[in-house]
Amino acid sequence: MKKTVVSFKQFSFKYNSQENSSLRDINLDFHQGERILITGPSGSGKSTLGNCINGLIPNALKGEIKGSLALMDVNTSDVSLFDLSKKVGTVLQDSDAQFIGLTVGEDIAFALENDAVPLDEMKRAVLKAAEKVGMEHFLNQSPQKLSGGQKQRVSMAGVLVDPVTILLFDEPLANLDPASGRQTMRLIDQIQRETGVTVIIIEHRLEEVLAIDLDRILVIADGRVIADESPDRLLASEILQEYGIREPLYLTALKRAGIQITPQLHPERLDKMSLGGIRESLLRWASNDIPEREQLLGERILQLSHINFCYKPDQQVLADVSFSIRKGERIALVGKNGAGKSTLTKLICGLERPDSGTIYVDGKDIGEQTIKERSEQVGLIMQDPNQMISQNMIFDEVAFGLRLRGVDAVEIRRRVYETLKICGLYPYRNWPISALSFGQKKRVTIASILVIEPKLIFLDEPTAGQDYRHYTKMMHFLEQLSSRGVTLIMITHDMHLMLEYTDRALVMADGKLIADQPPAELLSNSKAAERANLKTTSLFQLAEQVDFHDPISFVRHFIADEKGRRAADESANAQLY
Amino acid sequence: MNLRMLSYIERTSAIHRLTGAAKLICFILWSVIAMSTFDTQILAVMLIVGLIVFKMSQIHWREVSFVLTFILIFLLLNDLAIYAFAPQQGTVIYGTSHVVFPLPGRYSLTLEQLFYQLNITIKYFAVTPFALLFIVTTQPSEFAASLNRIGVSYRIAYAVSITLRYIPDVQRSYHEIAQAQQARGVDLSKKAKFGRRMRQAASIIIPLIFSSLDRIEIVSNAMELRRFGKKKKRTWYQERSFTRGDYLAIGITVLLLLLSVWILMKRGSRYYNPFK
Structure with missing residues (x-):
């Protein structure tokens, strides 16, 4: 059994400014080296959970705690935010606002400066951290000249200067374009492999995070843990739809084609899925005719x-x-x-x-x-x-x-x-x-x-x-x-x-x-x-993987099908009123 | 948007290469000399050295023209005010009176008064290049590091640096908000009446304040998460150790200070008097 690094016991939290608890009765253990995705709808409490782990709660964000939270067997109420930050490296959502230094090097050095590390040692550590994220040639650049993805790399390097055991990412994909998002996930994957740290990702863009292998996915809703499953089992369940979290597109397409998603299919990664048995029904679905919306030709x-x-x-x-x-x-x-x-x-x-x-x-x-x-x-x-x-x-x-x-x-x-x-x-x-x-x-x-x-x-x-x-x-x-x-x-x-x-x-x-x-x-x-x-979205990949003759028409077909369903839902809703 | 405020201008010059701390020390000593003496010779030397140093820094006058104009206007007002309130100050100081241009009451213009005000003007010009250079050739974090080095608390020093760091960001979001409001029909041009314009300006200021507050919260959380404020001391990534140039610059300034003090002692007066 691997070492437990985070342990919530009957943990509840209520912000002073709010009437209801943001987290209720959380019981959770995270282990050394695990890769965990925490997902859930907006306001579900997933960011609050993250803030408990990195210590912003209760140090900077005040509220009422019940139960206990231990990090590496130490109760968090006994340690300061400063000591905690050596163990838990947090990369915040807004990489622009969290860029503190005037140059890349200075920003990476920030934590070391605050520890009063001597200059030559600091420079070495900064260079090493920058190399880990591939930013070593940008040390003198100012933040205004970097792309969103590069800023995020700098933020990562800034926490990697510490001997962290947990890396916490709060919505790392929020402000990135699709290609940069994919690079970010790859980098997280690589850093985890090299350092063996525990990675916790808070994100509602599930499909993009699935690009790396995850051990567990937690679904949070209304401050409670609704599910704590392996990706395969979670994706095969109905929980995602129930709580309004978008499932990967390829899975929606498979479901539309009437295919039952089971953990045995390995829905976690499209490229690993065994599609042999379901190819026929998918192709049959895709060749159905769905009337297309006529082209608008206004002035x-x-x-x-x-x-x-x-x-x-x-x-x-x-x-x-x-x-x-x-x-x-x-x-x-x-x-x-x-x-x-x-x-x-x-x-x-x-x-x-x-x-x-x-x-x-x-x-x-x-x-x-x-x-x-x-x-x-x-x-x-x-x-x-x-x-x-x-x-x-x-x-x-x-x-x-x-x-x-x-x-x-x-x-x-x-x-x-x-x-x-x-x-x-x-x-x-x-x-x-x-x-x-x-x-x-x-x-x-x-x-x-x-x-x-x-x-x-x-x-x-x-x-x-x-x-x-x-x-x-x-x-x-x-x-x-x-x-x-x-x-x-x-x-x-x-x-x-x-x-x-x-x-x-x-x-x-x-x-x-x-x-x-x-x-x-x-x-x-x-x-x-x-x-x-x-x-390209995973729909193309799916079409290619089952050798569908024309991926574009496959995608069109899917979209037309979705539109048809939405229209049907709407008229059903309309009848309710 | 082309308004140039005082901020770091990146160049590779000997002045830029000096450490922030050395520049700060020189600037402080320089100001002490300029404030303490009315010796025209010393002031003239300082003025010339200031101009040479400015030239060396590869900063162009137009890059600091906004602030420079401001200083010149202030200087002019100052000179006028001195003449208005103390038109015979020069006569009192130098003990003689050579009237150049007779005017009613005590307002007759004397050579002594002109010379006195000339000295004051040179004082300004002797300090200005150094003050400007210190700001535009020192990278803000190094600026903070040097403040910290001469004994200012690092929290205060860092507050200064981070303000400088976020000024461009706030400017940018001001610009964005202003444009979005204009695209809604807010008229900020001179065509609109003043009162109306002020009210409409609120439609930019309010969102700007709120978005800045959000930003401050994120930054302060990010800083705490990386242990800002943990220790009594901190080190600075941008800090550099003193080189020959730094010692040279401080040495020259100290020599000038000693010279000025020596002349003052020898003469027993802060003023150089050509009228005796």
Whole structure:
């Protein structure tokens, strides 16, 4: 039996600021060298559990503890956060904000500096840690010049300077594009192999974490441990669906084809699955005919023609970008960070002006319009709702844009109420915004733009930071908006969102538009996908693994099937009301 | 967005190579000399040395022009204020009165007053290049390390450094929020009326404050998780040991200080008097 490194006994925790316990009656043992995924819906208590292990609870985040938690046989209430941090290395979610130093080297050294380690010893340790994560050539770089994945590597190196026995990752994939996410998982895998530490990953993006071998998956909901199973057994159970956690896509596809998932199939990893026996039924399912949604061909709402732009004379940010979008279309704007997506958005919103080229909205050249005039036609919704919300009350926030435009009070009330109804926020109209969840806040920001009745809306990562249940709700809501004729352009890293909820993908790389095609085709166009740091979903892999003649049509088939189911669910729901 | 504030400017010059601590010591000594003496010769030497050092640093005047303009305006106001409140100060100090331009009351312009104010102006110019250089040629963490080295608590020193570290981030999020609000119809241009503009500015400031507070919480947690504040002392990754250049720079400054003190003692007055 391996050594127990973490041991919760009848452990409960309640934040001082909250009424109910965030964790209840937890009994858990983690062992040396295990790889554990802790998953669960938003607000389930999974991050709280992590904060108990790294000692932020109860040292920095105050609350009431019942029961006991021991780390390496020492009760955590007897040790300080400082001593604990030598044993438990934590990589926080936001790699940008946790980057403390001014250079890579300094950031890695931070813990050593605080231990007053002599300079030459420190430099050696920093170099060694940097080598472990492959950042040794970047020691003098400033954080502004690093990509999200690189920043995360630095954060990892920063905890690897200590002789940690536990590595704790709090949502390591949250802000990464698919390819960087895969690299991160590979690195975690490699570090665990080399050092033999216990790895605890808190993440709701299950499929991406499954890319490495896990020993256990814990499902947390309402502060309790719902399941603590090996991946194979958990994936074969119904628990994931029950608690609104997205299962791997390939499993959904197999289930749709009527295949029973059992632990013996090894659902943990697609490449290890024994598909021999089920190939036939999968192929049969995939060749069924599902009627496709007819192509929307509304009038042209937005057209860009030969747009060029640069911030500095020698750095071309956008080069000869041309495309057009029709009314009611849902567009995915994808590509690496820094490929020009947000600059493109700024140009269309009028926040920057192109050096050359023309932008037409509804057939009119909008080059001469002010930002304010343009804001009546094009709306922009930021990723973080907290960066947009400026009022206390929901009604006021939604009314803000209309008040700025001097609309009279009666008209404001009518339009705000109508918008709130569309957004499902009407019951909350007199609530303070601070009482809302993240997803609801996001809806408020969408409502506050929608009320101005723009012709098209840009959404930056509409589902970032939301679990599957909220994700589905948000996308469903956006689908409804689109069916009302609102044109949506979504900037996203989420390949499945792109596949399932958009009609067309615009791919940016190095300031150029390198592809403009339906999402399923894009992901089979491996050259464009690679340049843009995109990743094919496991559906393609599944199709290839069973030798399906045309992977694209397999994916299309899956998506059409999903849409059909959603529509059926909706009408069933509608009948309930 | 092209507003240049005082921040570290990366170059490879002899001045950049000096350690932060050496620069801080030199700067403090330099200020002591400049504050204590009114000796025009010493001040002139300091001014010339300051200009040479500035040249050596490979920093361009336009890179610090914003702050420089600010200092010049302040200097001008200071000179005017001295003349307004003490127009005969020079006469009192130097004991003679050579009227250049007769004016009513006590406001007659004297050579002595001009000379006195010239000295004050040179004082400013003697210190300014050093103050600017210390800030723009010292990497913020090294700046913190050097503050700590001369006895400032490392918590305070680090607070200074981390503020400098996050200024670009806050600027960026200000910019993003401002753009998002403009895209909603907030008019920040000069076309809008002042009162209205102020109210609308709140729509940027409030989200900025809240997102900054979030950030502060994350950073302070991250710092605690890596043991900031554990010990009474800490070491600094960016700290460098003194080299010949550092000793040379401090040596020259100390010599100048001694020279200034010697002249002061010999003359028995802080003022160089050309009128006797």
